[in-house]
Amino acid sequence: MSKGHMDKKPVIPIKAGSLEKTRTSSTVTVFFEGAVRKKTLALVFIFILQVPVLYYLYTTEVSAYVNMKQDIKSTSSMSSISKLCANGSCTNTKNLLKLRKWAQRYPARSSLRHMVNIVEPSTTAAPSTTVAPNEDNLSNMTKTEQLQNETILPVETTTIPSTTTSTVSSSTTTESTTTTTTESTTTTTTTTTEATTTTTTVPEKPAEAGEDAILPDCPETPPDLQGNIDVSFAHTAPEMSKLEADNPLVKDGGHYKPPYCKALYKVAIVIPYRDREEHLRYFLEYMHPTLQRQQLDYAIYVVNQAGTGKFNRAKLMNVGYAESIKDHDFQCFAFHDVDLVLENDKSIYSCPSSPRHLSAGVDKFNYQLPYSAIFGGVTELTKEQFQKVNGYSNSFWGWGGEDDDMFNRVKFSGMNIIRYPMDISRYKMITHQREKGNEPNPKRFDQIRKTKDTMANDGLNTLEYKVVSKQKNKLYTNVTVDIMAPAR
Numbered sequence: 001m002s003k004g005h006m007d008k009k010p011v012i013p014i015k016a017g018s019l020e021k022t023r024t025s026s027t028v029t030v031f032f033e034g035a036v037r038k039k040t041l042a043l044v045f046i047f048i049l050q051v052p053v054l055y056y057l058y059t060t061e062v063s064a065y066v067n068m069k070q071d072i073k074s075t076s077s078m079s080s081i082s083k084l085c086a087n088g089s090c091t092n093t094k095n096l097l098k099l100r101k102w103a104q105r106y107p108a109r110s111s112l113r114h115m116v117n118i119v120e121p122s123t124t125a126a127p128s129t130t131v132a133p134n135e136d137n138l139s140n141m142t143k144t145e146q147l148q149n150e151t152i153l154p155v156e157t158t159t160i161p162s163t164t165t166s167t168v169s170s171s172t173t174t175e176s177t178t179t180t181t182t183e184s185t186t187t188t189t190t191t192t193t194e195a196t197t198t199t200t201t202v203p204e205k206p207a208e209a210g211e212d213a214i215l216p217d218c219p220e221t222p223p224d225l226q227g228n229i230d231v232s233f234a235h236t237a238p239e240m241s242k243l244e245a246d247n248p249l250v251k252d253g254g255h256y257k258p259p260y261c262k263a264l265y266k267v268a269i270v271i272p273y274r275d276r277e278e279h280l281r282y283f284l285e286y287m288h289p290t291l292q293r294q295q296l297d298y299a300i301y302v303v304n305q306a307g308t309g310k311f312n313r314a315k316l317m318n319v320g321y322a323e324s325i326k327d328h329d330f331q332c333f334a335f336h337d338v339d340l341v342l343e344n345d346k347s348i349y350s351c352p353s354s355p356r357h358l359s360a361g362v363d364k365f366n367y368q369l370p371y372s373a374i375f376g377g378v379t380e381l382t383k384e385q386f387q388k389v390n391g392y393s394n395s396f397w398g399w400g401g402e403d404d405d406m407f408n409r410v411k412f413s414g415m416n417i418i419r420y421p422m423d424i425s426r427y428k429m430i431t432h433q434r435e436k437g438n439e440p441n442p443k444r445f446d447q448i449r450k451t452k453d454t455m456a457n458d459g460l461n462t463l464e465y466k467v468v469s470k471q472k473n474k475l476y477t478n479v480t481v482d483i484m485a486p487a488r
């Protein structure tokens with residue numbers, strides 16, 4: 001192609017309106033460009049606005065969450081440190097420093113302050129406010145029991161037949177549910193105390209207000225339960241001094257309280273007793289550690305029948321009840337044979353919603369109920385339940401029947417008995433000869449036929465005894481008592 005030809009650019013005619021079009025498109029561009037700028041500005045503006053909002057959220061919500069997480073972490077470390085302290089390693093400086101740091105960081109956490117006070121009493125001021133004690137109540141008990149999945153038994157329709165003997169296979173009661181019979185029983189508690197025979201009203205110790213106020217409640221499920229316990233009586237029971245050394249946290253009178261949380265239940269363990277020293281040492285050997293793992297506030301009362309007259313297990317248990325409530329505001333009472341040792345710590349001695357039969361499975365009976373209405377061995381009732389049935393009868397001298405009478409009392413008071421599942425209701429019995437003065441009571445058959453008529457006038461409201469001595473030993477309170485036993 002020639003240059004001239006190349007220089008001749010074609011003239012493109014501008015059509016009418018096309019310039020306008022170009023002008024319009026650039027206006028739009030400008031408009032959009034402006035909008036984008038505005039949008040960017042808006043975004044920048046929004047972004048700037050976000051800063052204080054996010055900052056606000058962070059300082060409130062997020063930091064609360066972070067603190068909570070740290071709190072949880074602290075709590076679990078706290079519990080591991082508690083364990084160390086319980087083992088006597090509280091002097092560990094690293095732990096102490098950690099405790100002190102946490103206590104400073106979370107001044108509102110009274111439990112931390114309290115721990116520092118325990119570990120290092122002089123360095124931390126006592127908490128300035130006292131929270132009112134959180135009184136344990138029945139709704140707590142019900143919750144625990146729901147969790148523990150207890151078996152509710154039907155109340156028997158018949159009384160224990162008089163033909164039943166003490167043999168293992170004697171099960172002649174019927175299993176149908178019943179009408180509730182409500183007998184009005186008096187709840188006045190009277191007794192004779194301290195070597196006098198005058199009948200006096202049992203004083204009830206006022207609540208130990210404030211004592212536990214700074215501790216958090218113990219958990220519903222104690223963390224250190226181990227399940228099955230290997231119980232054996234093949235060895236000689238340890239000496240009392242060894243048992244005392246093994247249980248340093250048990251205070252005088254056999255009283256224990258969990259050191260780092262407020263127990264949900266205050267339980268008196270009442271043991272009717274005479275001349276079973278080695279059994280008692282086996283009992284203390286196994287039961288103290290078990291009850292501590294159950295995180296109970298408990299004390300052990302050994303009610304020792306003075307003299308050589310006929311033995312009266314039931315009356316001794318009434319005495320144990322009456323004497324224990326003078327010392328502490330116990331909420332419930334475990335009436336416990338000294339020769340029975342619990343083999344599974346998941347059978348918690350918590351306060352029951354209905355009278356509870358704890359020793360459902362005993363090795364002697366092949367871990368099966370000898371009869372469905374059996375209510376002997378180990379039972380537990382709240383104070384209200386025990387008062388409602390007027391306690392045990394005082395009139396069963398010698399072996400047998402007093403527990404069946406108590407079963408009848410429970411039934412005639414319109415209550416059911418409950419049990420834990422058989423796989424945890426397990427006890428090992430220390431084998432022994434029946435002692436002199438505890439021969440079978442021939443009147444028992446007749447007595448248990450008449451419970452309905454006698455219970456209102458034979459029990460806590462007619463209890464008379466003389467305290468020969470009351471000693472707070474290291475691992476148990478020893479109440480030696482004259483119960484005016486007939487000669488054997």
Ligand code: BGN
Nearest residue numbers: 164165166376400401402403444
């Ligand atoms: C029962 C006894 C109970 C005892 C159990 C288990 C009687 C009353 C007459 C039926 N009752 O037979 O007291 O706890 O055996 O040993 O003897």
